[in-house]
Amino acid sequence: MKRLRRAALAFLAIVVLASLLAGVFAPASYDFQFREVSNAACSTHHWLGTDALGRDRFSRLLFGTRVSLLLAPAAALISTLLAALIGGVAGYIGGKVQRTLMAATDLSMAMPWMFLLITVRAMLPLNTGPAASVVITFAVLGLLGWPAAARVVCADARRLIESDFILHARAAGCSEACIFRRQFLPNLRPVLMAQFWISIPVFILAEANLGILGLGVAEPLPSWGGLLQELQGLAATSGRPWQFAPILLLIATVSCFHLAIERKESEA
Amino acid sequence: MRRKGLFLICALVASALSAGAYAQSEMRFCLSSQPKTFNPLAVDDDASETIRYLTGGVLIRLDRNTQQPVGELATAWRINKAGDAISFTLRPNVRFSDGTPFSATDVAFTVERLMDPDLHSPTGDSFRSTPGKVATKITDPYHLTITFPGPVIGLDRLFDQVAIISAQSPQKYMAVLGPYYVADNKAGSTLLLKRNPNYWKHDSAGRQLPYIDSIRLDIQQNRDRELLRLTRGEIDLVNSLNAESFDLLKGQAPSMAFDAGVSLDSEQIWFNQVPTSPLPDYKKAWFTSTHFRRAVSSAIHRDDIARLVFHGYAQPAVSLISPANKIWFNQKLKPHAYDVKLALRELELDGFRLQGDTLRDRTGHAVEFSVITNAGNKDRERMASVIQQDLRAIGIRLNIVTLDFPSLIERITRSFNYESCLLGFVNDELDPNAQMSVWLSSADNHQWNPNQKQPATAWETEIDRLMREQASSLDPAKRKRDIDRVQQLVWEQEPFIYLVNKHALSAVSPNLRNAHPVGLRPQVYWNIEQLAFATQPRRPQ
Numbered sequence: 001m002k003r004l005r006r007a008a009l010a011f012l013a014i015v016v017l018a019s020l021l022a023g024v025f026a027p028a029s030y031d032f033q034f035r036e037v038s039n040a041a042c043s044t045h046h047w048l049g050t051d052a053l054g055r056d057r058f059s060r061l062l063f064g065t066r067v068s069l070l071l072a073p074a075a076a077l078i079s080t081l082l083a084a085l086i087g088g089v090a091g092y093i094g095g096k097v098q099r100t101l102m103a104a105t106d107l108s109m110a111m112p113w114m115f116l117l118i119t120v121r122a123m124l125p126l127n128t129g130p131a132a133s134v135v136i137t138f139a140v141l142g143l144l145g146w147p148a149a150a151r152v153v154c155a156d157a158r159r160l161i162e163s164d165f166i167l168h169a170r171a172a173g174c175s176e177a178c179i180f181r182r183q184f185l186p187n188l189r190p191v192l193m194a195q196f197w198i199s200i201p202v203f204i205l206a207e208a209n210l211g212i213l214g215l216g217v218a219e220p221l222p223s224w225g226g227l228l229q230e231l232q233g234l235a236a237t238s239g240r241p242w243q244f245a246p247i248l249l250l251i252a253t254v255s256c257f258h259l260a261i262e263r264k265e266s267e268a
Numbered sequence: 269m270r271r272k273g274l275f276l277i278c279a280l281v282a283s284a285l286s287a288g289a290y291a292q293s294e295m296r297f298c299l300s301s302q303p304k305t306f307n308p309l310a311v312d313d314d315a316s317e318t319i320r321y322l323t324g325g326v327l328i329r330l331d332r333n334t335q336q337p338v339g340e341l342a343t344a345w346r347i348n349k350a351g352d353a354i355s356f357t358l359r360p361n362v363r364f365s366d367g368t369p370f371s372a373t374d375v376a377f378t379v380e381r382l383m384d385p386d387l388h389s390p391t392g393d394s395f396r397s398t399p400g401k402v403a404t405k406i407t408d409p410y411h412l413t414i415t416f417p418g419p420v421i422g423l424d425r426l427f428d429q430v431a432i433i434s435a436q437s438p439q440k441y442m443a444v445l446g447p448y449y450v451a452d453n454k455a456g457s458t459l460l461l462k463r464n465p466n467y468w469k470h471d472s473a474g475r476q477l478p479y480i481d482s483i484r485l486d487i488q489q490n491r492d493r494e495l496l497r498l499t500r501g502e503i504d505l506v507n508s509l510n511a512e513s514f515d516l517l518k519g520q521a522p523s524m525a526f527d528a529g530v531s532l533d534s535e536q537i538w539f540n541q542v543p544t545s546p547l548p549d550y551k552k553a554w555f556t557s558t559h560f561r562r563a564v565s566s567a568i569h570r571d572d573i574a575r576l577v578f579h580g581y582a583q584p585a586v587s588l589i590s591p592a593n594k595i596w597f598n599q600k601l602k603p604h605a606y607d608v609k610l611a612l613r614e615l616e617l618d619g620f621r622l623q624g625d626t627l628r629d630r631t632g633h634a635v636e637f638s639v640i641t642n643a644g645n646k647d648r649e650r651m652a653s654v655i656q657q658d659l660r661a662i663g664i665r666l667n668i669v670t671l672d673f674p675s676l677i678e679r680i681t682r683s684f685n686y687e688s689c690l691l692g693f694v695n696d697e698l699d700p701n702a703q704m705s706v707w708l709s710s711a712d713n714h715q716w717n718p719n720q721k722q723p724a725t726a727w728e729t730e731i732d733r734l735m736r737e738q739a740s741s742l743d744p745a746k747r748k749r750d751i752d753r754v755q756q757l758v759w760e761q762e763p764f765i766y767l768v769n770k771h772a773l774s775a776v777s778p779n780l781r782n783a784h785p786v787g788l789r790p791q792v793y794w795n796i797e798q799l800a801f802a803t804q805p806r807r808p809q
Contacts, residue, residue, distance in 0.1 A: 033657050038576050053576055053653055122675035126638035126687060127667050215643050219653050219668040232492075232646070 008256035015253055019066035026059035031220035041240070048242045051230060055220075061246055064222035068204050069253070071138035076199035078142030083149030084192050090150070091157020092184065102154060108147040114209075116144060121215050130221035137210065137217060141203050149195040156191045160184055197261040201254040208250065224250050292481040293801050295780070296503040297793075298488035302456050307441050308431035309382050312390045321790055322461055322483065324431025325445020327356055327375065328424050332786045332794035335594055335698055337424050341370070341432060341445060341468075351419035351742040354427075358410040363466040365449040368437040372412040376404040377435035379414055391429045394702070395420055397739070421739055421747070422699040447478040447797045459485040469797055479800035498524065498775050505783070505792045506775040510647065511578040514773040523778045526785040526792070527581060530592045531772040532695035534585050535651065536764040537564075537639060537688055541717040543724070545684040550633050555687070556724075561762040562604075563614035567662045568655055569606040574768050577650045581773055585766035587755040588707070589700060592769065592787045596700050596748070598755040603766075611662050627663030636665040637687040640679060643670035648690055651767065655690075680715060689715070692770075696789055700738070700751050707735050707754065716763045727761045779803065 018025060027045070028034070034046075034054035042049050048057035090101035120140050124133065160166060161184070169179050204224065210216040211225015219226070227246035303315040308324045311317050327342035339345070344357040362370040382392040383402045395402070398418025406412045420426065437443035442450060447469070448461035461483040469477040486503070488494050495513050497503045499521060509517070509525075518525040539555035540547060547555075554560045570584035584603035589596045612622065619630030627635040639655070641648040652668040659666050671679070679686040697703075705711045709723040709732050723729040731754055738750035758764065772787040782798045785791045793799065 031657070033576075033654070035572055035576060053650060118672050118675075122671055126640065126669050126685075127636065129667060215670060215672070218670070219649060220656060229646070 005259050008259035011252065012256045012260070015065060015249070016069055019062055019069055022059070022062035022066050026056070026062050028056040028059045030060045030063040030222050031055065039240075042242050048245050049240070057242065057245065060222040060227060061249065064224050064227050064246065065249065065253075067134055067217060067221065068207060068224040071134060072200050072203040072207065073196075075138040075142035075145065075203040076196050078139065079145035079149060079199050079203075080192055080196040082143070082146035083153050083195060084188070086146065087150035087153030088157050088188060091154040092161060092180070094158065094161065098154065098158075102151070105147045105150045105154075108144075109151075111144075113144045117141070117210060118215055128218075130218040134217040134221060134223065137207065138203065141206050145199060145203065145206075149199065152195060153188070153191060157184070157188060160187050194261065197257065201257045204250065204254060293479070294482045294484055295480045295505075295799065295801075296484045296486065297505045297507065298486050298494045298497070298503060299459070300487075300489055300491075302487055303459070306450060306453075308433065309378070309389045309391060309441070310387060318485070318790065319450065319459070319461075320429075320431050321446075322448045322793070322796060323444040323446040323450060323464075325362075325370075326428055326431055327358075328427040330425055330428040330698070330788075332788040332790075333784065335788070337428070342427075345424060347423050349742070351421070351423065352417070353413055353415040354423050355413040356411070358412075359468060360410055362445065362468045364434050364437055364439075364443040364445055365464045365466055366434075366437050366439050366443040367466060368434050368443055370432070370434075370445060371409040372406045373409070374432050374435050375412055375414075376406055378430065378432045379404055381433065382430060394426050394429070395423075397421070419740060419742060421701045421742075425699060448483060451482070456487055458487070461485070467797075477797035479798070495775065498777065501777070504777040504780050507790060507792050509773040509775055511581040511770075511773065512646075514581060514775075515579045517775055521778075524775045526774045526776055526783070528772040528774065528785040528787045528791055530583055530590060530769045531787045532590045532592050532698070532769075533692060534588075534590060534695070534769050535582075535648070535690070535692040535767045536585070537655070537690045537767065538716045538764045539637075539688045540680075540684060540686050541724070541763070542684040543717070545686075547687065550629060550631055551637065551687065554629065554635065554637075557618050558761055559614045559618040560620070561765065563611040563620075563662065564659065564664070565604045565762050565765045566607045566611040566614065567664075568604075568658050568765070568767065570603055570767055571606065572658075573651050573654050576654060577647050578768065578770060581771040582768040583771075585769045587759045587766060588703065588764070589751070589755055590695065590769045592772075593698050595698060596751055598752040600752075601755060601759050604759075604762075606658075608661050615662065622663045625660075625663055626665075634665070635663065636667070638667040638669050639688045639690050640669045640671055640676055640686050641690040642673050642676055648692070652690055681712075681718075698788075700754070704735055704739060707731055725761075727757050728763075731757055 027047070032055065034050055034056070036054070037046070037050055038052055038054040040046055040050040040054070046056050046058065048061060051057055051060070086101055086105065090098040117140055121137070124136060128136065166179060166183050169183050174182070207216055207223060208225040208228050211223055211229050216225035217223035224246055228250070231243060231247060299315045299318060301313070301315045303319050304313045305311060305316050306319060308320040311320050326340050328337045328345065329340045330336070331338050341359050341362060342356040343359050346355045347353070356375065358370070358372060358375065364370060379402060381387060382389055383395065395416060397416070397420050400417025402417070403415045404412060405415070432445055433441045434443045444464060447464055447467050449464050450459065451462040452460035463478055463481050467477060471477055488497070491510070492513065494503070494506050495509065495517065498506050499517070514525055514527070539561060541556050543552070545552070574580060574582040574584060583591070586601045586603050587598065589598065591597050615627065620627055620635065629635060639652055641652055649668070649670060656666045656668060676689070680689050705713045706715070708714065709717070709720040709728045712718055714720070717724055720728070723732055734750040734754050738747040741747050741750070772785065772791045774785045774792045776783045776785065776792055779802050781800045781802055782795065783792055784795065786794060788794070
């Protein structure tokens, strides 16, 4: 199990490194259209062939990976911080505050987030550049993704507050601030870390879903969602297996994240 | 012994049944949605239009192949000199699908219902050129004259859309005069049409048409699934295919793929020229500049769009009329050529200058604008990407924004909060008079600057005048001259930058005979009565 986890982490490290150095490794710009060689097969010039407009698939995959892999953790960080704040406060204080905050969480979970995202997207200024639009998309994903994590954090916070060691600390005369800082927060950290790791693949997939609907990252900037959009339709099944590279990379990356998470969860 | 007896009884029943019946032929294809109505006079969606075409009997049918009107339920017709009245001689001895006889009373009843303002019939709207009542005079059961309050352009062709309903049948509009009638409707799932036993048409051998006994229409939204079902032999035709699917089918089963050539549909981009739009003044100045629009047009590589996005199944568009429209297309006009130098010269005429790789206007603003298009439409997203790279060559930065359709419509029709838009127009009508709602400056669909009280430009004033003149003229030559001039003006001024006209692509099972897909709708089954299966069972006469 340890070996598998190490392999997963190594794979993730390679992918992250390759995407960060996309400018060095990519044989072409992600948006340049080699129009005379559209839909080309794999070659020494284009390792994964070219897309319908003649753009180099390998370059787009590297840059797309950078977009998805850098911004999904950022979105996960936003949602985990919000979950820590709302779930932590609810669990720590309890009573009416907990009931009110959890009711708000339930309400947020019931919201059709996809439609909300579409609405937010429709309200964005039209001349928002591709880079800004991708940051906004992931920020919105992060701002909408906290409720499920908040419930978990709240339940864990309640468990901590009612635990024996906090009772002993209180009996020993520790102040509330001291209990919060020394007992509560350090013990809540593992569950927050687990929520953070769990959220990353969720946001990668959420962006991919938006991309499939054509509402993800704006052209010409690639993302995994945008690259997966190419696989829609019967034409995708026609003898061009290299087209499936983005989905294979997505599956491999998300699986590696899960392997890493399993370990983190067991630590939590 | 008991088993033997049972077997004998089964064999006898089976042979008795086969003696009295024959294998029914059934054609299958898909509709993308449930028809909203079966009332042929209230049709305003594609699915209902399909049902109307397959079931409705019309006085005059526009032959989709020759693009000429031919008599159906009317054996002869005559339009008066003023162009406001049409006299019909009707086909005798015709019956509706329920056996009710057909006469001039039914035509008069249909026209009365069609022009009823409470019905809000889109078909009826096309006859309303002048306010007032429509009068019908029945001379005898087979002769009548319909008089309109004012001249109606292309009057005879408009009757292609008017399916005659019965004045007397208890089945009301479900009693039909077309080749099929609606036998069963499982809402949201399947529609079954059966051949009209009283259909009047016969082939040269005297055999009653249509050849195929029934049509099963499955409601299927997923176009890929539709193609998959065709290749599996579950359906017999796909009326309209995108270029990618067509290419795939052509590789796998070339005998199934039909390219009927260029269609009437167009794809275009336009700039927001609405004076009250919330755009900064310097951008309004760009978009209202003819030089700027021409420059953008010259910088777009239309051949590349046709080749890369539509796999060669499209051709560079010229103006408002597609070359598929044999009667009205202005043959003198050619598509705008890709010419970056010309584009830069046009921009210089308006004070734009290229600084490094950025184009700046005379006030120093970098030229950057957005184009909106509907999300999920792969072809349009690709077209926008091609245009994005093309415009980069003249220093223009284009931002592509894909929006869900309601948001897009809100922006282009109400808030006018957009800079440019990439969309397509679906054209069903050959007569350009049907495009009045686009080309009159006062019209709602005058997309770049709708609902103008006074035309904003001299060329829009001229287009208004020409469109009005052609709409009130009964001289076909003058109408052609007017429409040619409108095409010329649109080609010069480019309020719409026409990109491509797509080909009409369809797929037909090799088992289906007499299918000759054309560019006009309905592409494959326009000659539905003539379609037959290669292994057609013989129907008892």
